[in-house]
Amino acid sequence: MGAYRFPELAPGPLRDLKLELHELHAFAAAPSLREMAEAVECSHDKIHKLFTSAALPADGDLLFRLAGWLALRGTRPRFVDDDGENAFYEQLEDKWRAAQRYASLPPMPASPAASVPRGRQRRSRPRTVTSQGASDQPDSAQAPRKGVDLSDLDLLPDPQRSKAVIIGSGTFDDPHLPDLASAVTDAHRMTQALTDSNAGAFLPERTETLIDPSDPGQILNSVERACQTEDTVLLYFVGHGLVTPRGELTLPTRASTPDLQSSSLRWDHVRSLFAESPALRSIVIIDSCYSGTAMQMKGTVDGTFRFDAAESRSLTAMLTSTSSYGVSFENHEGSVFTNALLGLLTQGDPKLGKYLTVEEIHRGLLNWARREGMPLPQRYQQGHGALALARNPAHEPLDDTLDNREQTPLDRFA
Numbered sequence: 001m002g003a004y005r006f007p008e009l010a011p012g013p014l015r016d017l018k019l020e021l022h023e024l025h026a027f028a029a030a031p032s033l034r035e036m037a038e039a040v041e042c043s044h045d046k047i048h049k050l051f052t053s054a055a056l057p058a059d060g061d062l063l064f065r066l067a068g069w070l071a072l073r074g075t076r077p078r079f080v081d082d083d084g085e086n087a088f089y090e091q092l093e094d095k096w097r098a099a100q101r102y103a104s105l106p107p108m109p110a111s112p113a114a115s116v117p118r119g120r121q122r123r124s125r126p127r128t129v130t131s132q133g134a135s136d137q138p139d140s141a142q143a144p145r146k147g148v149d150l151s152d153l154d155l156l157p158d159p160q161r162s163k164a165v166i167i168g169s170g171t172f173d174d175p176h177l178p179d180l181a182s183a184v185t186d187a188h189r190m191t192q193a194l195t196d197s198n199a200g201a202f203l204p205e206r207t208e209t210l211i212d213p214s215d216p217g218q219i220l221n222s223v224e225r226a227c228q229t230e231d232t233v234l235l236y237f238v239g240h241g242l243v244t245p246r247g248e249l250t251l252p253t254r255a256s257t258p259d260l261q262s263s264s265l266r267w268d269h270v271r272s273l274f275a276e277s278p279a280l281r282s283i284v285i286i287d288s289c290y291s292g293t294a295m296q297m298k299g300t301v302d303g304t305f306r307f308d309a310a311e312s313r314s315l316t317a318m319l320t321s322t323s324s325y326g327v328s329f330e331n332h333e334g335s336v337f338t339n340a341l342l343g344l345l346t347q348g349d350p351k352l353g354k355y356l357t358v359e360e361i362h363r364g365l366l367n368w369a370r371r372e373g374m375p376l377p378q379r380y381q382q383g384h385g386a387l388a389l390a391r392n393p394a395h396e397p398l399d400d401t402l403d404n405r406e407q408t409p410l411d412r413f414a
Contacts, residue, residue: 006292006323007054008376013098014056019296020095021051021067022325026247028073040065056099067092075245155355155388156201157232157281164207165226166191167219169239171212174257177240182334184211186238186287190338193345194234199391200345202234213253216265223270227277232387234283235270238338241288241328249293251286267294274316281315281387283358287337289327291320292378315383317358319365322375329374337377340368348394355388 006022009015025031033044040047042062050057050066057063071078071088079085168187170180187209195204208226213219226233242250242264250264257263271294274282286294295318321328321337329336344356344364352360362379369376 004048004051004325005375006325007052009054013095013101017095017099018051020092021063021070023247024067024070024078025051026243026325027078027245028070029075029245031070031073036066036069039069060096063096064089064092155357155386156391157234157387158230159201159203159206161229161231162202162206162233162279163226163229164191164194164202164234164236165219165222166194166207166209167213167222167235167237167239168209168211169213169237169251169253171254172240172252173255176258177252177256180239180330182330183238186334186338186342187211187236189334189342190236190238193342194236194389196346196390199348199393201232201388201390215253215255215263216251216269219251219253219265220269220273223273227273227279229277229279231279232281232283233274233277233279234285234389235274236285236287238287238335241286241290241293243290243293243324247293247296247324249290251288281383282317283387283389284318285320285341286318287321287328287335289322290324291328292323292326294318294320295378295380296324315385315387316381317387318378318380319358319362320378323378326375336372336374337365340365345390346393348392350394352392352395354392354395356390356392357386357388359386361389 004022004025007018009018031039033047036047037044040062046059046062047066050063068089079088166187168183168185170183172179188211191204191207191209194200194202195207206229208222210219210222223235226235237251240252242252242258244250244261249267250261251267252258252264255263270284274284284294319341321335331339333339341361344361348356349364352364358379358381362377365377368374
């Protein structure tokens with residue numbers, strides 16, 4: 001087995017400890033359960049629980065023995081002398097003690113989406129009443145009146161100032177990279193959904209669809225052009241995903257060779273283009289094996305894309321089909337993740353608001369993945385507010401006032 005399911009944990013020391021163990025396993029060329037069990041002299045089940053359980057490891061000694069063994073394997077061992085060994089175990093012990101303290105605290109939700117309030121909740125609107133019985137606040141501070149159009153909340157991209165790049169990489173010259181015929185279909189379907197005149201948020205003439213790009217340069221040229229837009233830039237990729245020995249995500253194109261890293265598109269190069277983009281909002285959707293690695297790479301969580309705190313609408317969002325150590329699946333309809341995403345975009349959900357925000361989409365995909373036993377999609381977001389990819393085709397407003405309806409997507413971010 002090359003990878004193990006990463007436990008569903010809230011950000012914190014315990015998650016950091018588990019992430020360290022998974023990274024050691026990846027850098028050690030992903031040894032099997034049998035190899036690890038024989039090396040540290042314990043059962044397969046204990047090793048499996050170390051990787052997949054959301055609880056603090058019950059056997060700290062076993063964790064340290066396994067981590068030390070993994071650290072010496074692979075092409076880039078973590079230490080080669082006594083000084084390096086001492087530093088490695090000191091850092092690991094710091095993470096272990098922090099996780100112990102964290103485990104004694106009350107549990108937190110594993111995903112930001114899990115803590116979203118549901119039901120009919122009214123936001124308080126403080127009012128100061130004068131002696132004449134009228135509010136002394138200006139009209140702009142009063143409760144919204146009948147007929148307020150939720151589109152004024154500016155959740156959707158500005159179509160004239162936004163661009164999208166849709167990439168389906170499914171044909172490969174190297175026999176070690178099996179063709180993905182569904183990638184082409186998925187890319188075309190995604191383009192159609194995002195540019196649909198009734199629900200989509202992007203214009204066809206400002207959306208570029210790349211099918212079976214020949215090399216990384218072709219993708220980078222398209223992404224760089226799209227990143228020059230002002231409001232929102234979106235990138236969607238479906239295809240294979242590879243991870244280098246250093247843990248970097250690469251996306252193969254037609255001429256790529258698995259053994260030649262430079263032949264595939266390095267995610268770090270794409271990240272740099274987004275970081276330099278003047279676009280106010282950025283969205284990336286990656287449907288590939290190990291796609292969650294894009295969130296773990298240096299620079300991703302602490303400022304992957306441009307983020308200007310002075311801009312109240314600045315926003316960066318990323319959705320991936322799986323975690324850093326998970327694989328993506330396909331069936332006769334195509335990629336199961338993309339198919340579920342397209343289902344939300346084209347059919348909608350009557351339980352959601354008028355717009356399908358990135359947060360709402362992720363919550364819907366999480367429910368689908370848990371129900372179907374699929375890898376859990378990952379979401380990263382930095383910045384203010386919410387951003388929608390489409391109007392909700394199944395939306396049925398309860399009332400035409402904001403006071404007497406379920407929360408809108410923007411209410412959840414207020």
